Amino acid sequence: MRRPQRGGSKLREQLSNHDKKGEAVEHRESIHGEWSSRWVFVLAAAGSAVGLGNIWKFPYIAGENGGGAFVLVYLLCIALVGIPIMMAEVLLGRRGRRSPINTLRFLTQEGHHHPAWEYLGWAGVVAGFLILSYYSVIAGWALSYLVWHITGTFQGIDAAGAQQFFADLTGSPERLLAWHTIFMVMTTLVVARGVRSGLEQAVRVMMPALFVLLLVLVGYAATTGHFGEGLAFLFTPDFHRLSGNSVLIALGHAFFTLSLGMGAIMVYGSYMPHGASISRSTLMIAGADTLVALLAGMAIFPVVFANGLEPGAGPGLLFQTLPLAFGQMPWGSLFGALFFLLVTFAAWTSAISLVEPTVAWLVENHGFTRAWAALATGLAAWVLGLATIFSFNIGADWTLFAHCQIEAGVEVCSGGKTAFDLLDYLTSNIMLPLGGLVIALFAGWVMQRRLVQEELRLYGKGFEVWYFVLRYLSPVAMIVVFLGAIGIL
Ligand code: PHE
Helix, strand or coil: CECCCCCCHHHHHHHHHHHHHCCCCCCCCCCCCECCCHHHHHHHHHHHHCCHHHHHHHHHHHHHCCCHHHHHHHHHHHHHHHHHHHHHHHHHHHHHCCCHHHHHHHHHHHCCCCHHHHHHHHHHHHHHHHHHHHHHHHHHHHHHHHHHHHCCCCCCCCHHHHHHHHHHHHCCHHHHHHHHHHHHHHHHHHHHHCCCHHHHHHHHHHHHHHHHHHHHHHHHHHCCCCHHHHHHHHHCCCHHHCCHHHHHHHHHHHHHHCCCCCCHHHHHHHCCCCCCCHHHHHHHHHHHHHHHHHHHHHHHHHHHHHCCCCCCCCCCHHHHHHHHHHHHCCCHHHHHHHHHHHHHHHHHHHHHHHHHHHHHHHHHHHCCCHHHHHHHHHHHHHHHHHHHHHHCCCCCCCCECCEEEEECCEEEEECCECHHHHHHHHHHHHHHHHHHHHHHHHHHHHCCHHHHHHHHCCCHHHHHHHHHHHHHHHHHHHHHHHHHHCCCC
């Protein structure tokens, strides 16, 4: 990134300039700097989007929600809701050129709108912080698997053995805490130093490498003799298996996987060069993200079926299946180590974007240096991460919303949600889609059409179609999904 001057004074000056003249200052640049080109924006945003959501979460929620029909709904959500809202989020960021909180403040002042829209920025900061707290714990699992592959632990392992390794890891709060701490320190360090060329360079190499390795894994999956079964599970829709709640999970995941609804993409948009095309960049980011998720599913499910495992195994799915594949293929330890290195890296570039909106705001409004802002945010999320750590061991039965019945005089409860389940459900399925809905309403109904079009630089039919989808289709689809999930429809 190029960095112009630092500090909050330029921001205050811009805000007051703007007040005096009553119009926007054109061609502004963020005080935090700007990506060196459109490509760097695409890479950084793809780095944010492609993460644990694609490789860890997508396969296991597809497995839990019955496969094909869920995948189809997820793809529809990406196309009809995710992509249009991503364009809106980037354009708000680029117009505001500030942290999401200040961008919303600026845009509401610019258009003399109600100040309540500013809460969107605040909700995003809270959501990012909640997500980071558990994201870091799961990324810690990937780190631990990286080390296990380096030491050749999984050579020739069977399904029961792989499950045991996972159970031992998640059963130990000390080990989870150690890996969570390492990952949080990694994230804080990069954010503290700024999203500089080191990271840009690394993303350039790591992203294509991840892609190639996924192809290798899909190639291996094709040799298991259960490839067809895996593909049929992922791509043959059976709508009987789809509940209202599954549809909400698919919608929530579309937001989660594209990093939408909490300001991560907005803040990256605020560092985007002025002339770059938002619509083309967005299509590339969403396309890459979807491809990675589908490849991960195609690599995992054949292994699941070949080893008689359960597709609905939950959050451990990736970690219980891929070691089997790596344990059996030639050069497995090497490929396994490389794969988990890339997963760690993908998680790292996503975690950074979860903190960036908060850090940018602390720097702008509270005179923090980047380093202190990163430390404060990282530390707070690290502490909250304990709730997720304990969800897998000593706190596994500290649950809410369990269904309890009396069976033979004894109360039996099931389906309770742990702290991790609650954090995940609240952020992905409620906060991010609501954030996205507010973004759609703000860009589609509140901001002046002229300003929106000017920032998007999209004219003719393309603009009309996008604008219609953003104003009507996306919000209505989201409201229908919400109502469906709470059982009203
Ligand atoms: N998109 C990231 C993933 O798929 C997670 C994320 C969500 C990152 C929200 C930033 C904001 O792993």
